[in-house]
Amino acid sequence: MTEGGVRILVSSLKKTFSRGSDNSIDALKGISFSCAQGEIYGLLGPNGAGKTTTLRILATLLRPSSGCATVNGFDVTEQPVPVRRSLGFLSGTTGLYPRLTARETLEFFGRLFGMRGEGLTQRIEEVVQWLEMESFAHVPCEKLSTGMKQRVSIGRTVIHDPDVLILDEPTTGLDVLAAAGTRDFIRSARSRGKCVLMSTHVMSEAEALCDRIGILHEGRLLAEGSVQELKETAGADLLEDAFLTYIRGRGGKETAG
Amino acid sequence: MRSAAWRGIWTVFRYEFRSLGRDRKSLVFFFLVPVFLYPLGFSLLRWASRKAEFPAGEAPLKIGIQANAPELRELFLADDRFEVKETDHPREETKAGDVDAGLERKGKDPLELALYFDASRPSSLKAHDRALRILHGFRWSRAKEMLDGQDSPLGSKEWFRIELSDVTHPDKTARRLMADWISLAMVVLVLATAGFASLDLFPGQRERGVTETLLVHPIAPLCLVLGKWTVCLAFSYLGTALNLSSLLVCAALGLFPGKAQPLLLPASRIAWTFLLLLPFCVLVNSILVWAASRARTFRAGQGIILPACLLMLVPLYAARLPGVTLNAFFSLVPVTNVALALKAAFLHEIPGLPLWLTFLSNALFSFLFLLAASKSLAVEPFLAAPEDASFEGGIRSYAEGAFLFAGGIILLHYFVGSWMQSRNLVLGLALTFYGLLLLPGILYAKRRGLRLKDALRLRWPGLLDLLLAVGLSFPLASLVHALLKLQNLFLPMPGELEEAFRKLVLLGNLSGGWRLFLLAVSPGLCEEFFFRGVLLSELRRAQGPWRAVGWTSLLFGAAHLSVFRLFPTVAVGFYLGTIALKGRSLLPAMACHISFNALLLFFPEWPSTAASRPPSLGLCFLGSVLGIAWFWRRSSP
Numbered sequence: 001m002t003e004g005g006v007r008i009l010v011s012s013l014k015k016t017f018s019r020g021s022d023n024s025i026d027a028l029k030g031i032s033f034s035c036a037q038g039e040i041y042g043l044l045g046p047n048g049a050g051k052t053t054t055l056r057i058l059a060t061l062l063r064p065s066s067g068c069a070t071v072n073g074f075d076v077t078e079q080p081v082p083v084r085r086s087l088g089f090l091s092g093t094t095g096l097y098p099r100l101t102a103r104e105t106l107e108f109f110g111r112l113f114g115m116r117g118e119g120l121t122q123r124i125e126e127v128v129q130w131l132e133m134e135s136f137a138h139v140p141c142e143k144l145s146t147g148m149k150q151r152v153s154i155g156r157t158v159i160h161d162p163d164v165l166i167l168d169e170p171t172t173g174l175d176v177l178a179a180a181g182t183r184d185f186i187r188s189a190r191s192r193g194k195c196v197l198m199s200t201h202v203m204s205e206a207e208a209l210c211d212r213i214g215i216l217h218e219g220r221l222l223a224e225g226s227v228q229e230l231k232e233t234a235g236a237d238l239l240e241d242a243f244l245t246y247i248r249g250r251g252g253k254e255t256a257g
Numbered sequence: 258m259r260s261a262a263w264r265g266i267w268t269v270f271r272y273e274f275r276s277l278g279r280d281r282k283s284l285v286f287f288f289l290v291p292v293f294l295y296p297l298g299f300s301l302l303r304w305a306s307r308k309a310e311f312p313a314g315e316a317p318l319k320i321g322i323q324a325n326a327p328e329l330r331e332l333f334l335a336d337d338r339f340e341v342k343e344t345d346h347p348r349e350e351t352k353a354g355d356v357d358a359g360l361e362r363k364g365k366d367p368l369e370l371a372l373y374f375d376a377s378r379p380s381s382l383k384a385h386d387r388a389l390r391i392l393h394g395f396r397w398s399r400a401k402e403m404l405d406g407q408d409s410p411l412g413s414k415e416w417f418r419i420e421l422s423d424v425t426h427p428d429k430t431a432r433r434l435m436a437d438w439i440s441l442a443m444v445v446l447v448l449a450t451a452g453f454a455s456l457d458l459f460p461g462q463r464e465r466g467v468t469e470t471l472l473v474h475p476i477a478p479l480c481l482v483l484g485k486w487t488v489c490l491a492f493s494y495l496g497t498a499l500n501l502s503s504l505l506v507c508a509a510l511g512l513f514p515g516k517a518q519p520l521l522l523p524a525s526r527i528a529w530t531f532l533l534l535l536p537f538c539v540l541v542n543s544i545l546v547w548a549a550s551r552a553r554t555f556r557a558g559q560g561i562i563l564p565a566c567l568l569m570l571v572p573l574y575a576a577r578l579p580g581v582t583l584n585a586f587f588s589l590v591p592v593t594n595v596a597l598a599l600k601a602a603f604l605h606e607i608p609g610l611p612l613w614l615t616f617l618s619n620a621l622f623s624f625l626f627l628l629a630a631s632k633s634l635a636v637e638p639f640l641a642a643p644e645d646a647s648f649e650g651g652i653r654s655y656a657e658g659a660f661l662f663a664g665g666i667i668l669l670h671y672f673v674g675s676w677m678q679s680r681n682l683v684l685g686l687a688l689t690f691y692g693l694l695l696l697p698g699i700l701y702a703k704r705r706g707l708r709l710k711d712a713l714r715l716r717w718p719g720l721l722d723l724l725l726a727v728g729l730s731f732p733l734a735s736l737v738h739a740l741l742k743l744q745n746l747f748l749p750m751p752g753e754l755e756e757a758f759r760k761l762v763l764l765g766n767l768s769g770g771w772r773l774f775l776l777a778v779s780p781g782l783c784e785e786f787f788f789r790g791v792l793l794s795e796l797r798r799a800q801g802p803w804r805a806v807g808w809t810s811l812l813f814g815a816a817h818l819s820v821f822r823l824f825p826t827v828a829v830g831f832y833l834g835t836i837a838l839k840g841r842s843l844l845p846a847m848a849c850h851i852s853f854n855a856l857l858l859f860f861p862e863w864p865s866t867a868a869s870r871p872p873s874l875g876l877c878f879l880g881s882v883l884g885i886a887w888f889w890r891r892s893s894p
Binding site: 085091092094097112113 | 467472
């Protein structure tokens, strides 16, 4: 169990991509934040800000160059397997097997988490009902619409009922209905006590969903706080204006409120 | 067609071609692998087959030649590995075992020959291979005579044909045929099925985002690779087994085109075929899984898998060489071992120990490849954010552009340069140097925005440096001569090639001044400008100085279009590259190159005299080191 219900803790996290001795890119320049149980934390930033890199480090896909990060109390570098068991990761692409049906997909990924027998079958039914997938659960994924694929992908992410959800731009490329469905899922995950960390560059989405937002730019966390706090600190009426103020100012980290 | 349509076509071509040309891995595999690896691989095979064919101290083979073919008799009498017997019945004598092979004219046409051999006798197979080699040499000399417009002793301008006739008992011939045919079919089918599966499961899934999804699950990369590999294995084994079964059924029913008779293979041979298919599938799938795991996209995967498949055909070809049988050594050579085991299963009994070694070595190689595949799954660059991909692009394009350009120029040399020189040697040489090296080099430098004077370092180096560079050509000539002698131990230069070089330097008895201009000054200027100037400058920007010198040396060697000259020319390229790099100017390298060629042209005996004794060779080596050290010291800040 973690202290004070904190599920994700990131401290002075740095990541440098090296390509030879003379060429390197500092994707993250020492960011720190935390996210608690029953909270939605949004990483907001333009393309190339370091959002995906942060999420990939937390998902154990990349190793940090320095600093530390824990998920559910487990260190992402030292204890990758317990970290993976604790989280559900939704990447930018749906990452589905085109020739497997929705139900087979859930079954396959559930088995990768060690789920078997009646428990797995029951969980699959729960997820299918929760995400309203009954009508297409038997259809191969390649024949599904983008919104349906996203629901299968979400189902795959939550099949093992993780405490932490990491979602990389979950509504990108979806139509209005599908995006609304995804947002409903994120809210319902919060109400079930999950810790949700998501990245986005859609202001309205961040404003509608996130309890707290971190503004990330060029590998630095420029500001952090609730939507209201960010607006007040920047002296702006809209989140978009506040965001632009922080980005253009390029200041160091300042905690709103 | 309207100009807008042409513009559209041009635009599509231009950008699609550029996009394709930026695929570095494919460029390396499709351009550099054939240029370097195939000549090297086939030279090694040639060497291995010569070793297998002509062991020292072996008694000469007997060949029966018809009395009415005196020029052929002379051809074989000149080869001390043959004992020639004049006979009127070469076919019957070969069949009876009185001679190892027989040769006769078919009908009245002097250019239609028949070569008889008995595939069930190893000595006859050897005689067949040697005789073919001699006849092919004869055929090439005929081709050269025809190109030169010379009269042939045979009088006709037509090509001659050789009909190969195996006089073995039909049963043995069928076994040999089936061993060759089934091993070839097996390899092609396994490569096709395994290639398809590994492409879909590795780069295909990586592109669809499935790999990333799988890696955030609590499963070790090796387990992931093993799981996918078993899919590929099952897919390729079943696919190949079904295809082979279908082909065998066709053979049994006599469905093949022509006059094929039904051919029912014994059950034991079929069982061996399917048993040996397993270790072969295990190995091929491991290699292809490893290759596919290194690709980031499906397209990149295709660029890796296809050449990997082609490369695997080389060891298969080795198994078909005469005299190569399954033994303890060959059981450790992947692909070759299974093809040899299959050959043995059809022709005679499979030796026990080599068969077990074949299984074991394939298992070991497979495990190593799978381990490597699991490592490459975890390599961060494959998972790095897409926005980082542009980072390498600018730097990489220098190298890609230079390699593509050099590959194109080498091909131009091969096709256009050789053709021009065959039409008119003097004019062809001049056009090759100035039209196919200097001019494209200038145009490329202009296109890439290189300022010739700065980028190519065309600055006056000082008289002392120039004199030293000229002096360095003397030890270089002797070192190259020593290298050639060393090379002759494992890759002897054919006599015809040496003769061709001797003729080339005479240039149809042109005056000394013209020969100096065409064979020393022109290559010194143009080749240095192209290789140590344009290419070295471009590659240095992308790869650092020493890797650039290494690559330009290899390209310089490849541009000489002969595997027998590859090693010495690469060495010369490296020597000149070092002088160009450390001389702070291209001119010393040009001076050294011109002087080196002039030395070989006018004093051809000097290098061999200087390299004849170890002390003088040592002095040459020391001189080279000291001379280069001088340039090195001058280049230091």
